[in-house]
Amino acid sequence: MTGARKQTVPVSGARQFLEPGPVILISSLHDGRANIMTAGWHQILEFTPSLVSCLISNGNHSFEMIRESRECVINVPTTVLTDTVVSIGNTSGANIDKFDHFGLTRVDSSLVAAPSIGECYANLECRLHDDALVDRYNLFIFEVVGIQAVISPRYPQTLHYRGDGEFMLSGKTVSRRHLFRPEML
Amino acid sequence: MTGARKQTVPVSGARQFLEPGPVILISSLHDGRANIMTAGWHQILEFTPSLVSCLISNGNHSFEMIRESRECVINVPTTVLTDTVVSIGNTSGANIDKFDHFGLTRVDSSLVAAPSIGECYANLECRLHDDALVDRYNLFIFEVVGIQAVISPRYPQTLHYRGDGEFMLSGKTVSRRHLFRPEML
Known part of the structure; x- marks a missing residue:
């Protein structure tokens, strides 16, 4: 996947990656150290603006890193990374450098300092937009400021x-476009 | 599906239904009238408590019904209902009774006045827990107070x-349970 060319996707298109509900890997950078966490509650x-909410438990090493740096990248892994996704969730960035430990490629992001994960098929670069619910629910509201994604295949398995x-794997995609009123698309 | 027996599921198990990111049908009741809307942003x-957030645009007829009644049911449809899910999203409860119009079975819920949809494989009965972000983002935070779900098949296609x-259909389920640290399960 690192070899697959990525293209810039309009930020308003974040839904095509996140609305089907995939597990995500959140990468961050603070005080010169990078980290990665696994998450699924988003x-x-x-x-417009392109807003995404994401729960980041305050028990995670990433919590303070993202709260302080006010940035992160939401990376969408494919099933090739299944075991890595679990292992990232099992370990803490307090003890290891997860990019090094799991052999993931640290790719410079376009608009945020937090690195993107090369092996993930989509990288959504985010800035913290609203922290009003961080104390009460650990809920971060991010603005997606840039998206880099593999265009072909358009929908790899997530x-x-x-x-x-247990993980549900994504299945086939079907269109019902002809049934939608135009303003609902 | 209406004929399939449903069982009570612990409310802490809401994730098995919602975390994979399915389209949902939200049913509500206010002033003696029921309504249904299609949603995907949750x-x-x-x-514990079992909390779920859900975006309900203020352009929807359901918005005021749910804000006023402070209750709803999150119903999870299967692919059998694909065309109905689109049609429910195309129409407004201001004009039609969606249960009647789409031939859906209005089932009494256990703990809320809002009816459950018989044809959906899971019915999550909800009470409004926090409306702090309703004005700013149309974001409702609900507590799931009861779940009724078809147990077999455990994972029908969503x-x-x-x-x-375009809809992604759910694919097969795989386990990586052996890779998880016990406290991560």
């Missing part, structure tokens, strides 16, 4: 967590 | 929206 909030160690 | 926030009229 949603789209708005197209992981969707169910709890209890 | 996430899990907490296990719909996951990508935008542009």
Whole structure:
């Protein structure tokens, strides 16, 4: 996947990557150290600005890094990375450098200092937009300021967590475009 | 699906239904009238209490119904309902009774007045927990107070929206339970 060429995607298109509910890897940088965490509790909030909310538990090493740096990258892994996704969730950035430890490629992002993960098929660069619910729910509201993504295949297989160690894998894509009122698309 | 027996599931298990990111149908009741809307922007926030956030645009007829009644049911449809899911999103409860119009079965919920949709495989009964972000983002935070779900098949095929009229269908489920540290499960 690192070899696959990525292209810039309009930030309003964040939904195509996140709305189906994949597991994500959140990368961050603070005080010169990078980190990665696995997460699955996120949603789209708005197209313009492109807003996404994401729960980052305050037990994670990434919590303070992202709260302080006010930036991160939401990386969307494919099933090629299944075991790595679990292992990243099992370990803490307080003890290891996860890019090095898991052999992931640290790619410079376009608009944020936090590095993107080369092996993930989509990299959504984010700035912290609203921290009003961080204290109460650990809920961060980010603005997606840039997206780099592999265009072909358009929809590689993604992981969707169910709890209890089980992942749903993405299946085929079907269109019902002809049934939608134009303003609903 | 209406004929399939449903069982009570612990509310802390909401993630198995919602975390993989399916399209949902939100049913509500206010002033004696029921309504249904299609939605896809939701996430899990907490296990205990069982909290879920959900974006309900203020352009929807359901918005005021749910804000006023402070209740709803999050119903998870299977692919059998694909065309109905689109049609519900195309129409407004201001003009039609969606249960009648789409031939859906209005099932009494256990703990809320809002009816559940019989044809959906899981019904998560919700009470409004926090409306702090409703004005700013149309974001409702609900507590899941009861879940009724079809137990077999455990994972029927669900719909996951990508935008542009395209749905990703759920694929197979794989376990990596052996790789998880016990406290991560």
